Amino acid sequence: MKRYVIATGTVTYAIKGRDILRKNGFAVKIERITGDKTLGCGYVLIISEKVSEAEKILKNNGVKILKITEEQ
Amino acid sequence: MIYLDNAATNGHKPQSVINAVNFALLNLSANPGRSGHKASTMAADLVYKTRQKTADFFGAEGAEQVVFTQNCTQSLNFVIKGVLKKGDHAVVSSLEHNAVMRPLVKTGINYSVARVYENDNDTVKAFEDKIKVNTKLVIMTAASNVTGQILPFLEVARICQKRGVLFCLDAAQGAGILPINMQGMCIDYLCAAPHKSLYAPMGLGILICRKPIESTIIEGGTGTSSLEFLQPNTLPEMLESGTINVPAIAGLSAGIDFVEKQGVENIYKKEIRLLKMLYEGLSGCENIILYTKPPFMHKYAPILPFNVKGMKSEEAAAYFDKNGIALRAGLHCAPTAHKMLGTTDSGTLRASFSVFNTENEVLRAINAAKKL
Numbered sequence: 303m304k305r306y307v308i309a310t311g312t313v314t315y316a317i318k319g320r321d322i323l324r325k326n327g328f329a330v331k332i333e334r335i336t337g338d339k340t341l342g343c344g345y346v347l348i349i350s351e352k353v354s355e356a357e358k359i360l361k362n363n364g365v366k367i368l369k370i371t372e373e374q
Numbered sequence: 375m376i377y378l379d380n381a382a383t384n385g386h387k388p389q390s391v392i393n394a395v396n397f398a399l400l401n402l403s404a405n406p407g408r409s410g411h412k413a414s415t416m417a418a419d420l421v422y423k424t425r426q427k428t429a430d431f432f433g434a435e436g437a438e439q440v441v442f443t444q445n446c447t448q449s450l451n452f453v454i455k456g457v458l459k460k461g462d463h464a465v466v467s468s469l470e471h472n473a474v475m476r477p478l479v480k481t482g483i484n485y486s487v488a489r490v491y492e493n494d495n496d497t498v499k500a501f502e503d504k505i506k507v508n509t510k511l512v513i514m515t516a517a518s519n520v521t522g523q524i525l526p527f528l529e530v531a532r533i534c535q536k537r538g539v540l541f542c543l544d545a546a547q548g549a550g551i552l553p554i555n556m557q558g559m560c561i562d563y564l565c566a567a568p569h570k571s572l573y574a575p576m577g578l579g580i581l582i583c584r585k586p587i588e589s590t591i592i593e594g595g596t597g598t599s600s601l602e603f604l605q606p607n608t609l610p611e612m613l614e615s616g617t618i619n620v621p622a623i624a625g626l627s628a629g630i631d632f633v634e635k636q637g638v639e640n641i642y643k644k645e646i647r648l649l650k651m652l653y654e655g656l657s658g659c660e661n662i663i664l665y666t667k668p669p670f671m672h673k674y675a676p677i678l679p680f681n682v683k684g685m686k687s688e689e690a691a692a693y694f695d696k697n698g699i700a701l702r703a704g705l706h707c708a709p710t711a712h713k714m715l716g717t718t719d720s721g722t723l724r725a726s727f728s729v730f731n732t733e734n735e736v737l738r739a740i741n742a743a744k745k746l
Binding site: 311312313314315317318332333334336343344345364366 | 406419435436596606610
């Protein structure tokens, strides 16, 4: 199953992003990844659909995004 | 013990705060934002929710603006040393605490002192007159920790906004008693001591930044960008190097709930009623010296300075202590305020209230004063 990994850089923005996406109807969870040390705190948001819409919502709400990757 | 030293730190915590701290110690003793396990994530969630609750309480835009420090003094240091640079000018009031004056002097930045008057219009004009072309920051206490006088911070903040000057409010004596809305009141930085009128434990300070802090004075691990030796510049983590005080943050969350349930206005009304009662009782004692005008709503925080004729403030405080009444004596870390009162040599006694104080306690304090 496809999933999108949204790195926010800090745990504060990760939780803020999670709460905002949930309010907007997204199924979202927070994970901590260890492979990429450039991804700030390593806390990322995981969603499985509508990544462009999620990105727009997050940016409109002031959530800083470091990187978005797609995983299968 | 009748505790009338709540301006130093609140002497009575609500049971809900004690329960929240206890819960955090038992269940959330994990480092938020550092580890990925469940306990760490639960702690991070609590911290985030408390940031959001604090932002909402003070009318800030978002949780990421809320920094948890060790105390209000550290919050003020972060602002003063992180915002002001060589060539800048700052303005402070004549009633500031050493938590403002000492870091300001340490920076070596030029600053002006705006005198605080009984009449708010005169105070506002004094601030306006001190703002120069290179004034970058105005720092102002919401209420004097010595006289209790509430300063016209709303008016001064609006002038700062019009003139492109940053405004920092030291709300050590105002948060939880006075309505404060950062967005509505044009407050750029808010520093608060939640262990006072927000009923949280000691060891926690609040700094809310609606504008950036340009440089840090403490660097270290933030749980972010760990490959970099340069301090990250993203709030709140850039100002939270090292492990934060999760149990106290849990207590703050419960403390804000407590204050909101009681109502800021209701708490203030009750404490001012007690202040008036004490003022009137002491004004009938021949041996008591009062320094302020009779207190009234929206002009005074629930703080009263006084002295006993012929006694040093520390001696008088010891007398009250023997009679089971806790007051603070001395200069209260605010020498310029005492200079204005003419009490630099003697200091003063200071009585200050919380929502848990009662009329009976005030009567007992007045009776103790009468027996001196």
